[in-house]
Amino acid sequence: MSAASVVLVIMAIGTYLLKSAGPLILGDRALPVRLQEIVDLLPAALLAALAIVSTVGDGESIVIDARLVGLVVAGIALWRRLPFVVVILLACAATALVRAIP
């Protein structure tokens, strides 16, 4: 097997175990109340981190570029209560526009 195939098999199995541990082990058993409170808050931390890392992250360095303008425009659009799709399109357009400026 080529190196790419070995890595493929290891990652497919390993990733599946990570993905399925929650649903397969926890199932629909109710979590203790304190833990449930934490789990209710987790998505906020996660979504904020995903937004930040995908905006200024570039491997192991912080890169401030046109993506940040896109995020700010998205924030303004959300504050103006514009629809989801419009928010995304405006963010892309603003980012492309900033890049088009020489």
Place this chain on the structure above:
Amino acid sequence: MGEPISDEERRRVIRRQSASIVGAVAPFGIVFGAAAATAGLALWQAVGYSALVFGGSSQFAAVEILGDGGSIASAAIAGLLLNVRSLAFGVIMAPALAGALWKRATMSQLMIDESTAVGAAQSELRWRRYGFLVAGVGVFVVWNLTTVIGFVAFSGAGDLIDDLGLDAAGPAAFLALLWPRLASAPQRRTAIGGAVIALVLIPVAPPGVPILASMFGVAVARWWPTDETVDEGGLR
């Protein structure tokens, strides 16, 4: 988060959210396909990564490392480290994914950033499940199709993403899904905490770890000074 709307309307909103996020994935699928071809993989291997691993950034990392002549161990470890966050996604989504063992086992393969983001953004369990599945299946189909397209047809797809600003679609979508939660003070503090933790860790931790560590943002919400009048006054 809670204006009462009809089930049909709710489904429409979730499908629209999913469509945007699925569309945002397409150009990256093309880039992955092109990167896999460049790194010397066969088409079946590229699709194997997209279907069996199904974790965007981890696939990029592994293929990049292999293409640069990295060892099997370094490629696999970097890739898996990027996917440790799926473990946390699984804990968040588990209550919404209840059911027969085979169903839970099948749905688990869809445990990625996008499906968790759309699912966790909903407030009721059944809508969390619906959002998770619509976004998860949508991304799975588009990701694999675009992997093939990228492998076969594109080599300069990276430029296209930059020129059209498509790399801003992901950040905007994550912010949009977070937005309704920011109305609640504990959620807002958690979000700020998570964002700061992730930001600080980007330069010092391997990719994937900052997002995982953002979980500790929950602790920030708990330790935040709870005197509401001082807190709210300070914000204005």
